[in-house]
Amino acid sequence: MNDNNLIASAKGLSRSYKKTVKAEGLGGSLRSLFRKRTETVDALCDFDLELRRGEMLGVIGPNGAGKTTLVKLLSGIMRPDSGELQVLGRRPRDRDEAFLSRMALVMGQKSQLWWDLPASDSFLLNKAIYGIPEDRYRRSLARLAGSLEVEGLLASPVRSLSLGERMRMEFIAAMLHEPDIVFLDEPTIGLDAPAQKRIREFLKRENEARGMTLVLTSHYMGDIRSLCPRTVLILEGRKSYDGSTAELFAEVPDESDVADAVERIYGGAI
Amino acid sequence: MMRLSACAAVARAAFADRIAWRGDAFFGAFMSAVRVALALVLWIAIFDGRDEVGGMSLPVMASYYLIAVFVFHLDQSDSMGERLAEEIRAGKFGAYLARPVDPLAWFLSASAGRTVFQAAIAAAAMLGIGLVMGLAGTRASSLLAPIEFLGALAALPILASGLLSLALVNFMTAVLAFKFQDVTAFRIVQNSAVEFLSGALIPIALMPSWAKLMLELTPFPAIASLPAELALGRGFDSLPGTAIVLAAWNLGLYAAARAAYASLSSRYEEFGS
Numbered sequence: 001m002n003d004n005n006l007i008a009s010a011k012g013l014s015r016s017y018k019k020t021v022k023a024e025g026l027g028g029s030l031r032s033l034f035r036k037r038t039e040t041v042d043a044l045c046d047f048d049l050e051l052r053r054g055e056m057l058g059v060i061g062p063n064g065a066g067k068t069t070l071v072k073l074l075s076g077i078m079r080p081d082s083g084e085l086q087v088l089g090r091r092p093r094d095r096d097e098a099f100l101s102r103m104a105l106v107m108g109q110k111s112q113l114w115w116d117l118p119a120s121d122s123f124l125l126n127k128a129i130y131g132i133p134e135d136r137y138r139r140s141l142a143r144l145a146g147s148l149e150v151e152g153l154l155a156s157p158v159r160s161l162s163l164g165e166r167m168r169m170e171f172i173a174a175m176l177h178e179p180d181i182v183f184l185d186e187p188t189i190g191l192d193a194p195a196q197k198r199i200r201e202f203l204k205r206e207n208e209a210r211g212m213t214l215v216l217t218s219h220y221m222g223d224i225r226s227l228c229p230r231t232v233l234i235l236e237g238r239k240s241y242d243g244s245t246a247e248l249f250a251e252v253p254d255e256s257d258v259a260d261a262v263e264r265i266y267g268g269a270i
Numbered sequence: 271m272m273r274l275s276a277c278a279a280v281a282r283a284a285f286a287d288r289i290a291w292r293g294d295a296f297f298g299a300f301m302s303a304v305r306v307a308l309a310l311v312l313w314i315a316i317f318d319g320r321d322e323v324g325g326m327s328l329p330v331m332a333s334y335y336l337i338a339v340f341v342f343h344l345d346q347s348d349s350m351g352e353r354l355a356e357e358i359r360a361g362k363f364g365a366y367l368a369r370p371v372d373p374l375a376w377f378l379s380a381s382a383g384r385t386v387f388q389a390a391i392a393a394a395a396m397l398g399i400g401l402v403m404g405l406a407g408t409r410a411s412s413l414l415a416p417i418e419f420l421g422a423l424a425a426l427p428i429l430a431s432g433l434l435s436l437a438l439v440n441f442m443t444a445v446l447a448f449k450f451q452d453v454t455a456f457r458i459v460q461n462s463a464v465e466f467l468s469g470a471l472i473p474i475a476l477m478p479s480w481a482k483l484m485l486e487l488t489p490f491p492a493i494a495s496l497p498a499e500l501a502l503g504r505g506f507d508s509l510p511g512t513a514i515v516l517a518a519w520n521l522g523l524y525a526a527a528r529a530a531y532a533s534l535s536s537r538y539e540e541f542g543s
Contacts, residue, residue: 017539077364079536097370105368112365114283116290121283128279129272129369157290 007181007213008051008074013083015044015069043069045237047083053180054211056203058218058228058245062262066237067217068185074215075105075183088180101130104174104182108189111166112173113158119169120154123176130177137176144172147202164195171202181213182206188223200226221261225249233262272372277379284383295391302343302395309335324476329415330502334473337417337498340392341429342470345493346384347437348461350377351444355457358447363538373535374441374527381437418503425497428509431516432492436464438523441531448534469495486512489519 019039022032044066051057059067072078073085076092076099085092090099113122127137145151148168158166167187174182184203188196200223206212218224224231224245231248233241241248252261289295310332317328326334354377357363366373443460446453465471467490474482474495485491486508496512499505 072364075364075368077367078539095367100368100370103368105364107364110362110364112369114287116287117283121286125276125279125283126369128276129371131273131275 003052005052005054006050007053007055008049008087008215009085010047010049010074011084013044013047013049013070013073013080013085014042015073015078015080017041017043042237044073044080044234047234047237047239049232049239049242051213051215053213054207055230056207056214056216056228058216058224058231059234060217060219060224060231060262061234061240065234067234069237070234071105071183071185071215071217075103076100077105101177102180104177104179106170106174106182106184106187108167108184108186111158111170113166113169115159116157118155119150119158119161119172122158122169122173123154126173126176132177140176140178141172144175147205148172148198164191164198167191167195167199168202171199175206178210179212181215184214184216184218186218187216188218188220193222196220196222203227221249221252235262272370272375276371277375280376280379281383281386284380285387288384288387295387298388299391299395299398302340302392303398305339305343306336306395306399309339324473326473326475327415331473333415333417333502334475334495334498336396337501338468338470338473338494340396341425341497342465342468342494343392344385344388344429345381345433345436346388347377347381347433347440348457350381350384350437351440352457354441354444355447355453358445358538359451361539367538374531377441377444378434378437381433381440385433415502417501421500421503421506424506424509425500428492428500428512428516429497431513431520432468432489432496435489435516435519435523436493438520438527439464441527442523445527445531445534448537464490464493467491468493469498475499487515489516489523492516 017040019041020032021037021039022028047066047070049070059070061067069078073080074087074092076087076095079093088099088102090096092099113119114125123137123141126132132140145154148171150165150168150172153161153165153169158169161169171187188199191199203214203216204227207214214227216223216228228245230243231241231245232239233248249261313328313332313335317323317331321327323331354363354373357365363373366376439460443453443456446456450456467485467488469485469491470493474485474491477485492512496505500509
């Protein structure tokens, strides 16, 4: 990566899954007991991407299109079958500390918080994991908790928080070490409109204040439109569009969800 | 890849997690006490009229059994293994992969934190039983043999090494979930074998000599029978040999756990999202 501003680049990235196939009913289950059938699904095919420092990229597409696979490959959770991938000058699959301590991943349906403990205990754990100095930790926690309006909830067990409150705690846990790049996989899923808006405003402020790069997958048009000047559309594992969000959705009303919007643009393509 | 301070933080969080539910903590202590009381009743019935069984008097046998059961239940890597396997199966393992965390170090640290909690609970239960027996008079308290201080001290590193071996075995069984998804069958077989091989099910003293010799070459007696024998002032002669066997096993198991994780984790696909 010669371009100093290039924070991530992917070339010819591909990843497939093996999926077990089982016929319906008891008979199908019994048959699969003796003969396992699998199908190969191409989750991402020959995918190219370049991402620059401070950019906010929206990744959209219908369910199963390959958005989450892309995020998992970029964050090093999964290894690509083929292709070249570099993020922060490293191969994510190697999971070296220099890479992991400069990135964060927030998945709307997965939690890194300890369920029965106050969120502040999970934050203390991340402080130790990332080796954050005490004063920087206190400063970051105060700033993030203030920005997300959860100062009064830090001592409450995570299990007693509402979904919106818990997601805000997830963001604090992910941002305490001030990552250079953040991968967000449907972070506003299931949240009501005010909670979504609060999180979008928070992400905007973080991007402006620290130049944080962001890759966001979402089914909500509001997330993509308000945060991401650039959008990548994935259909059946292949990149179908990479460019201006405003141009892509010029004809689409604000209140549409992404699936509706993509269907309007591509007709019967999905 | 994981700092010692991070390992300590994981152990603290695991301990705190166990005391989050006060009811569970008190019930755990109560059940430990019940287990101890039932064991006493059982051994009194077995000895009925006899002075010795397997070369041990009732107080020595009852004490041996109680200590063996006490230390055997200190292991918490089994429940941690169950949790880890479930996280892999449910597609939640990414939380470890997306942070600078070494899953094996995390597993061992969390198991250690939970073991400290379990030790505190079991010690409280033992103290309660001791108080009740003391109040019941000299006849009841004579049911137990005295603990040798030096033996108990020597038992601690042996027990710690044994628990480490078992934790490494549990980690390896858990990461089989990367390949097989459901590892319940492996865990059942492993737990039954460990319970037998450790002497927690049947005291090793009651086994034939060839079986004793075989067991001495495994790390499992270190998680139940050996600490019990040492605490009662027996088995000092075999201490150096045991330490060497345990060190060799731990080195081998550590290398095997690393290799198993490296080989199997590439299969991880984070299903369910």
